[in-house]
Amino acid sequence: xxxxxxxxxxxKVVDKRETEGHVATRRRRECLSCGKRYTTYERxxxxxxxxxxxxxxxxxxxxxxxxxxxMNACHKRPVxxxxxxxxxxxxxxxxxxxxxxxxxxxxxxxSVIRKLKKLDKVAYLRFASVYKEFQDLEEFDKELHKVLKx
Ligand SMILES: [Zn+2]
Numbered sequence: 001x002x003x004x005x006x007x008x009x010x011x012k013v014v015d016k017r018e019t020e021g022h023v024a025t026r027r028r029r030e031c032l033s034c035g036k037r038y039t040t041y042e043r044x045x046x047x048x049x050x051x052x053x054x055x056x057x058x059x060x061x062x063x064x065x066x067x068x069x070x071m072n073a074c075h076k077r078p079v080x081x082x083x084x085x086x087x088x089x090x091x092x093x094x095x096x097x098x099x100x101x102x103x104x105x106x107x108x109x110x111s112v113i114r115k116l117k118k119l120d121k122v123a124y125l126r127f128a129s130v131y132k133e134f135q136d137l138e139e140f141d142k143e144l145h146k147v148l149k150x
Contacts, residue, residue: 001029001040008033020086021093041085049095050102058102061095063088070112073127077120087115106131 002009008031015028024043031038049061070084091111095103109131116124125144 003031003033003036004038005036006031006034019089021089023089023093023096049100051105051108052102053105061103061108063092066091066108066112069130070116070123070127073116073123073130074120075126077123079120079123083119087112087119090115 001011003011010032011029012032013027014030014037017026018024019026019041024041027040027042029038029040030036051059051061053059067084067088070087071081074084091108094111095108109127113124113128113131116127128143
């Protein structure tokens with residue numbers, strides 16, 4: 001693994017742990033050249049899960065893209081990248097458990113939404129509005145008011 005700071009290939013592992021659900025091994029590495037630390041993840045490659053989008057087109061499941069979407073919803077919210085990674089792990093766990101080769105994008109969306117709801121209400125609403133999970137604007141307004149009251 002190349003050091004993201006100096007490009008050196010020499011590093012040592014200073015910490016190693018399994019992520020929740022044992023879907024990945026997280027390694028904290030220290031660069032032997034510049035001494036800076038970075039994290040790598042080793043995970044099972046999800047056997048090419050195909051996502052069926054709302055318009056019927058198909059695309060391959062893209063974990064970084066899913067994480068980017070969640071991060072967008074968490075903009076300026078007190079949510080850490082570790083929490084988002086953990087959430088993504090849980091979603092992937094669920095997807096793996098379904099043992100399907102094709103899955104509707106809305107199923108992934110609602111899996112993320114359920115978890116975001118527990119993590120951060122504002123991020124949850126942002127994500128849900130993007131995924132248009134609400135039946136109509138009125139329903140969205142109701143949810144928004146519930147959150148703002150807290
Ligand atoms: Zn380095």
